[in-house]
Amino acid sequence: MVLDTSKDLVPAQPTGIWSWITTVDHKRIGMMYGVTALVAFFIAGLEALFIRLQLATPNGTILSADAYNQLFTMHGLTMLLVVVMPVGAAFMNYFIPLHIGARDVAFPRANAFSYWLFLGATIMLLSSFVLGGAPDGGWFGYAPLSTQLEEFVRMDYYAIGAQLLGIASIMASANFIATVFTMRAPGMTLMRIPVFTWMAVVVSFLLIFSLPIFGVGLFQMYFDRNFGTQFFSGGGDPLLWQHLFWLFGHPEVYVLILPAMGIVSEIIPVFSRKPLFGYPFVVFSGIAIGFMGFGVWAHHMYTAGLGPVAEAGFGIATMLIAVPTGVKIFNWIGTMWGGKVRFELPMLFSIGFVSLFVIGGLSGVTHSVVPSDYQQHDSYYVVAHFHYVLFGGGVFGFVAGAYYWFPKWTGRFLDKRMGLWHFWLMLLGFNLTFAPMHILGLNGMPRRTYRYGEGLGWEFWNQVATVGSFIIGVSFLIFAWNLIKSRKNGVEAGPDPWDGRTLEWSISSPPPVHNFDEIPIVEHVDDFWHRKYATDEEGRAVRMTDVTGGTLVETDTGGDGSHEEEDMHMPSPSYYPLVAATGITTVGYGLIYAPGAGWVVAGIGTLITMWGVFGWSLEPVTRDEHHD
Amino acid sequence: MTSQSAPVEVHDHHDIKPIRKAAMWVFLGSECMFFGSMIATFLLYRNETADGPGAEIFDIPFTSASSFILLMSSLTMVLAHNAFENRDPRATRIWLLATAMLGTTFLAGQVFEFTEFVHKGLTLSTSSFGSAFYMLTGFHGAHVAIGVLMLMTMFYLSFSGRLFDDRGLNVELVGLYWHFVDIVWIVIFTVVYLLQV
Numbered sequence: 001m002v003l004d005t006s007k008d009l010v011p012a013q014p015t016g017i018w019s020w021i022t023t024v025d026h027k028r029i030g031m032m033y034g035v036t037a038l039v040a041f042f043i044a045g046l047e048a049l050f051i052r053l054q055l056a057t058p059n060g061t062i063l064s065a066d067a068y069n070q071l072f073t074m075h076g077l078t079m080l081l082v083v084v085m086p087v088g089a090a091f092m093n094y095f096i097p098l099h100i101g102a103r104d105v106a107f108p109r110a111n112a113f114s115y116w117l118f119l120g121a122t123i124m125l126l127s128s129f130v131l132g133g134a135p136d137g138g139w140f141g142y143a144p145l146s147t148q149l150e151e152f153v154r155m156d157y158y159a160i161g162a163q164l165l166g167i168a169s170i171m172a173s174a175n176f177i178a179t180v181f182t183m184r185a186p187g188m189t190l191m192r193i194p195v196f197t198w199m200a201v202v203v204s205f206l207l208i209f210s211l212p213i214f215g216v217g218l219f220q221m222y223f224d225r226n227f228g229t230q231f232f233s234g235g236g237d238p239l240l241w242q243h244l245f246w247l248f249g250h251p252e253v254y255v256l257i258l259p260a261m262g263i264v265s266e267i268i269p270v271f272s273r274k275p276l277f278g279y280p281f282v283v284f285s286g287i288a289i290g291f292m293g294f295g296v297w298a299h300h301m302y303t304a305g306l307g308p309v310a311e312a313g314f315g316i317a318t319m320l321i322a323v324p325t326g327v328k329i330f331n332w333i334g335t336m337w338g339g340k341v342r343f344e345l346p347m348l349f350s351i352g353f354v355s356l357f358v359i360g361g362l363s364g365v366t367h368s369v370v371p372s373d374y375q376q377h378d379s380y381y382v383v384a385h386f387h388y389v390l391f392g393g394g395v396f397g398f399v400a401g402a403y404y405w406f407p408k409w410t411g412r413f414l415d416k417r418m419g420l421w422h423f424w425l426m427l428l429g430f431n432l433t434f435a436p437m438h439i440l441g442l443n444g445m446p447r448r449t450y451r452y453g454e455g456l457g458w459e460f461w462n463q464v465a466t467v468g469s470f471i472i473g474v475s476f477l478i479f480a481w482n483l484i485k486s487r488k489n490g491v492e493a494g495p496d497p498w499d500g501r502t503l504e505w506s507i508s509s510p511p512p513v514h515n516f517d518e519i520p521i522v523e524h525v526d527d528f529w530h531r532k533y534a535t536d537e538e539g540r541a542v543r544m545t546d547v548t549g550g551t552l553v554e555t556d557t558g559g560d561g562s563h564e565e566e567d568m569h570m571p572s573p574s575y576y577p578l579v580a581a582t583g584i585t586t587v588g589y590g591l592i593y594a595p596g597a598g599w600v601v602a603g604i605g606t607l608i609t610m611w612g613v614f615g616w617s618l619e620p621v622t623r624d625e626h627h628d
Numbered sequence: 629m630t631s632q633s634a635p636v637e638v639h640d641h642h643d644i645k646p647i648r649k650a651a652m653w654v655f656l657g658s659e660c661m662f663f664g665s666m667i668a669t670f671l672l673y674r675n676e677t678a679d680g681p682g683a684e685i686f687d688i689p690f691t692s693a694s695s696f697i698l699l700m701s702s703l704t705m706v707l708a709h710n711a712f713e714n715r716d717p718r719a720t721r722i723w724l725l726a727t728a729m730l731g732t733t734f735l736a737g738q739v740f741e742f743t744e745f746v747h748k749g750l751t752l753s754t755s756s757f758g759s760a761f762y763m764l765t766g767f768h769g770a771h772v773a774i775g776v777l778m779l780m781t782m783f784y785l786s787f788s789g790r791l792f793d794d795r796g797l798n799v800e801l802v803g804l805y806w807h808f809v810d811i812v813w814i815v816i817f818t819v820v821y822l823l824q825v
Binding site: 106107170173174175177178179181182183208209210211212213215216217219220223227228229230231234235236237240244247614617618 | 646647648650651654655657658659661662664665666669672673676677678752753755756757758759760763781785797
């Protein structure tokens, strides 16, 4: 048996805190992304609860205008850049190599660097609360509000923090693209890649091309604030910021939602026991969304006065982009249609995703109509819309993914009872919170105001929304408790608990360090399914008799045993990524407090960065640790 | 059952070279958007001089000369890469050094030019034109400087005989980056200097 002879060649799972600090294992890095993002999610959720408490009654007195501005800015910034994007990155890190049959990502150390820089930027953004005040100009940071200097460093934290997150994301995206295009297992053609990984590729391209635009805007904002340039003030035009921001900001919307769509596209076929209906359609509509996502940015700026031609053009483009999105809805419904649907927790959350995303998508189409948008702009209607797509869509999708893949991460199921409580409370709380905001918005309640007067007819629905938000809070406390408890005490799941279709289910749970004992040879979409099931004359799936559960890696395809002896070189652990990331974060802190002592800090940071980068690029990729 | 006709080779770790090249191309795509945004900003503000100095202070013959020097460095880079492919450490070393020196000469020209412009009254904060000009050309200069640093790293490696080892950085990748920085300069020189006069 292959496993026995190669046992001593298989790298062992290292333990201890130092092994986590120096890890280059994509699975561990994915875990760290996930845990960091989850912590940030609770912080940002707490900020949201304060906002809802303040707005529960007219003339709320819990928060000052200043505190409110910081909280709503940080809520948005944290949720988008520090929660939803990294959760996507967590899933991508963990599952891209498993989905394509690879041992790791293309650049394991760059991958670790991306994580550490993300962590540094996260700590930086959160530390702003105690180091001079958090950003308070909205997550969109419109000039000239963002370039006013009365508040010393607040929007500098925004400019530098977001810049660092951007650098981390660009590196991670280049890594994922290189991984998928060059490291697929034999036979894993592009049109056999699982949909989640396809969506990850589209997301990576979106980030690669949109983040640098944001980066330029952030530099300009930073220079305006600190070096007296005139990009958005003086002879400059504040509208430039809006263009640069939304040229990033709109693709970013798809960056947030496409991974969730990918996750749902993995889950629904498994729990319907049918292949995904129209796999090529889902893939190509994802790619179409990627392209069209760059052509609709100005629909965020209808009220800026761009003129009728531009507004009509962007309006039509925005309506068109609803088509590839709608296609996917039909694909998911078509997959469930006629399938043997099992209402397990991942499936429940996925159905929640599809339903709520449809509502959010429809209210989005109402924004594309320019005269209608004039009325909705900057009202709570917009808040309702993007929470339906990002929370009802994104977060439901990610939670579905967490329930689906938790057995793969830990070898154990999440508790079903608690999971059901989580689902129903979250669904109820979510709709109680955000459905009333449609009404509030259409009744004229503006966004981003820290209080409202009595007798405007907004009291009742605001109270409902506040009650709903606390129900969401409770549901996530249950989720957190479930995660903590089930990690050690959950029901054992085994390698393939859901009768899965993709390669990650063909290996043990949790997976070994090297992922695959033998690199699989792929012959179908949903290859693992076809290894388990043959098709009889009437087209029904029949379980093959010779394979009865357990590890199915060793199939008869190409297993001539020629590479049994081959030594597995896993990339060596390295602390240089952490050094380099620490250096860049230090430079960031220096720039925030520049000029003056900030330059010294930035100088020290540059030296640390150089140490990290040179150590890293001159260090061999694999040291000969396992050699005889 | 097996439908593949070609024999399938299974490797534990993939040949890293094409992977790194793919990632470098992706990164350069990202850089295109970075410079594109700054060029767009410059085009927006090219007449916003706030009655201060504008494009008339450019010294076209001087900048043409330094542009020529930078473009010649692409030629020496090609020669360095060619020598690298032929596994000739000595020739690689010479052409790497030549490339780095041409790049440094370009940077010196930029420092001189910036000093001149500041004396003539154009600073980062004079006008939106000044802000956009210095940001665009300054970030390009920073890219050239990082390129010189990478070239010198390769130059240093060539002495310890580690030039041909499999490491994170190699001459081919530095070359890709260097040519990209040169091509961007062609666009900047055309848009910023030549279209203005």
